[in-house]
Amino acid sequence: MPLDNKWDVVIVGSGISSLSAALLLGKEAGKKVCILESHSQYGGYLHSFKRFGKRFDTGAHYVGAMGEDGQFRALLKYLDVFDEKIFVKLDDGFDNIKGADFEFVIPTGYKNFENKLIANFPSDKNGIKEFLQIIREVVKVFPSYNFGAKLNFSAFKEATETSLGSVVEKLIKSPNLKIILYSYCALHGVSPHDISIGMHALILDGLIRGAYGFRNGGDKLADNFAQKIRSFGGEVFCNKKVVALNTSDGKVISAELENGQKVHGDIFISGADPHSTYKLFDQSILKAGRKNRIKKLNYTQGVLGIYAKVNKSLGLNTRKNYYCFNSKDPNHLVSPISESTQIKAAFFSPTSRVSDAESTTDAIAIFGQIPEGLFEKWKGDKNYSTDSEYIDTKTQLANKTLKFVDQFFPNFSRSVMKFSTSTPLTNIRYNPSVSGAPYGIYHSMSQTGIRSLSNKTQFENFFLTGQSTLMPGLLGACLSGFHTVDHLLDLEQILIGVKSLWRNTNE
Numbered sequence: 001m002p003l004d005n006k007w008d009v010v011i012v013g014s015g016i017s018s019l020s021a022a023l024l025l026g027k028e029a030g031k032k033v034c035i036l037e038s039h040s041q042y043g044g045y046l047h048s049f050k051r052f053g054k055r056f057d058t059g060a061h062y063v064g065a066m067g068e069d070g071q072f073r074a075l076l077k078y079l080d081v082f083d084e085k086i087f088v089k090l091d092d093g094f095d096n097i098k099g100a101d102f103e104f105v106i107p108t109g110y111k112n113f114e115n116k117l118i119a120n121f122p123s124d125k126n127g128i129k130e131f132l133q134i135i136r137e138v139v140k141v142f143p144s145y146n147f148g149a150k151l152n153f154s155a156f157k158e159a160t161e162t163s164l165g166s167v168v169e170k171l172i173k174s175p176n177l178k179i180i181l182y183s184y185c186a187l188h189g190v191s192p193h194d195i196s197i198g199m200h201a202l203i204l205d206g207l208i209r210g211a212y213g214f215r216n217g218g219d220k221l222a223d224n225f226a227q228k229i230r231s232f233g234g235e236v237f238c239n240k241k242v243v244a245l246n247t248s249d250g251k252v253i254s255a256e257l258e259n260g261q262k263v264h265g266d267i268f269i270s271g272a273d274p275h276s277t278y279k280l281f282d283q284s285i286l287k288a289g290r291k292n293r294i295k296k297l298n299y300t301q302g303v304l305g306i307y308a309k310v311n312k313s314l315g316l317n318t319r320k321n322y323y324c325f326n327s328k329d330p331n332h333l334v335s336p337i338s339e340s341t342q343i344k345a346a347f348f349s350p351t352s353r354v355s356d357a358e359s360t361t362d363a364i365a366i367f368g369q370i371p372e373g374l375f376e377k378w379k380g381d382k383n384y385s386t387d388s389e390y391i392d393t394k395t396q397l398a399n400k401t402l403k404f405v406d407q408f409f410p411n412f413s414r415s416v417m418k419f420s421t422s423t424p425l426t427n428i429r430y431n432p433s434v435s436g437a438p439y440g441i442y443h444s445m446s447q448t449g450i451r452s453l454s455n456k457t458q459f460e461n462f463f464l465t466g467q468s469t470l471m472p473g474l475l476g477a478c479l480s481g482f483h484t485v486d487h488l489l490d491l492e493q494i495l496i497g498v499k500s501l502w503r504n505t506n507e
């Protein structure tokens with residue numbers, strides 16, 4: 001259908017949340033959905049890019065809950081976009097955690113994880129058992145992770161209002177063990193004392209049960225979504241940046257593009273970050289309460305991305321991820337560093353999960369910390385990327401980060417043959433948002449659970465979706481698409497359908 005038709009649903013942005021909502025609306029209700037994406041490629045952080053003849057992911061390094069009994073697998077199957085060939089099961093020891101004086105490789109499966117933790121930290125045996133039991137129980141309170149289970153409000157409230165830090169500090173003594181249990185804070189960007197045990201458990205549970213990488217980047221998954229959306233009469237339009245959402249009589253009536261074209265629809269959804277979304281409205285018609293709430297939202301810290309072609313002699317396993325921490329203070333894993341502070345944490349993963357036997361090189365993406373405010377002065381400068389001071393600043397930080405990793409892998413920086421970098425400004429440019437935050441809002445207890453930003457808005461036909469409305473990560477953002485359509489379709493029935501495709505081994 002051409003763009004200038006009137007659509008049943010118009011969606012801003014094509015991240016996995018928007019794609020999931022669009023597909024559900026097409027599949028369940030025959031809605032013709034038009035997705036407007038500002039970038040030249042759809043998929044949001046699912047998309048990958050090529051440099052130095054290698055493919056690099058932007059925000060799809062690995063995902064959990066993808067095993068035979070995985071919830072993410074069941075959701076993708078329900079949407080009919082799952083294809084075994086897109087994914088690669090990671091090594092049975094999939095996450096290599098290196099600290100200043102220890103190394104721990106996280107194995108697949110709760111029993112293996114528990115046994116290995118106890119073997120390494122025998123004096124914390126009881127605490128380890130209790131902690132893992134809590135994780136296994138707490139994930140059961142989320143109906144959209146247990147497909148159709150009834151919501152027990154008090155259990156949900158407790159799971160989302162108790163911090164991970166308070167549970168770990170009560171049960172665990174060894175500082176190194178605490179670092180291991182806190183390591184996935186790097187995946188949501190929230191300090192252990194601000195993240196709820198519930199949200200952290202969803203990430204840990206998924207990874208322990210089934211950690212998978214993408215064989216060739218996340219694009220193929222985005223392609224499958226787009227193909228299905230089209231099969232229901234929808235379309236994904238790229239290079240279509242929405243610059244305004246026009247309203248009349250309490251309803252959104254059109255999405256306006258940079259060239260002034262107006263795209264009309266009955267229902268509107270935005271998968272762009274909430275702050276940017278609210279900027280699309282005439283500010284004078286927004287209700288003060290919601291406007292202030294949006295204004296006050298905190299976002300996660302920006303990260304430095306280094307996309308490197310490395311010599312294979314480095315000897316990395318392409319089916320593992322690597323975490324490097326040199327502080328025993330868990331807040332250092334995610335908190336901003338000042339210019340004078342040393343880097344405390346880095347994460348890297350090979351982007352091609354199946355190593356090319358013919359090639360002498362591999363591609364890896366490394367993510368490191370950024371001193372607070374370092375790139376602030378270039379915000380809003382359209383020519384920032386060619387400013388020599390900006391280029392020098394990010395290159396120096398990248399070299400510092402590579403040297404940091406040398407402390408854990410001695411030949412690391414010497415093995416890097418070429419690299420390219422990204423900063424929060426890169427994210428703002430390619431994935432418009434206010435801060436360039438990798439995981440959207442700071443998913444602290446004060447901004448999630450019962451205090452989450454509602455998908456509903458003051459406009460009766462306009463809804464929000466995306467990682468900032470629920471939880472970060474591809475699974476979290478996909479689920480947010482399901483939650484958004486709850487206001488338009490019968491989500492309970494949909495989740496019963498997903499359950500029929502899920503082999504639940506958690507009962």
Ligand SMILES: Cc1cc2nc3c(=O)[nH]c(=O)nc-3n(C[C@H](O)[C@H](O)[C@H](O)COP(=O)(O)OP(=O)(O)OC[C@H]3O[C@@H](n4cnc5c(N)ncnc54)[C@H](O)[C@@H]3O)c2cc1C
Nearest residue numbers: 013015016017038044045059061062242272438467473474
């Ligand atoms: C560096 C990094 C590493 C990550 N690693 C992982 C990982 O390994 N595993 C994992 O599960 N998750 C990971 N994530 C998180 C995950 O990628 C995100 O949680 C998820 O992709 C967010 O999906 P979304 O639908 O909310 O939004 P996004 O993917 O951010 O999509 C939003 C879309 O909206 C578009 N848009 C914005 N404004 C407009 C506008 N005005 N007009 C038109 N279009 C617009 C953007 O261009 C974008 O395509 C990572 C993220 C980052 C940044």
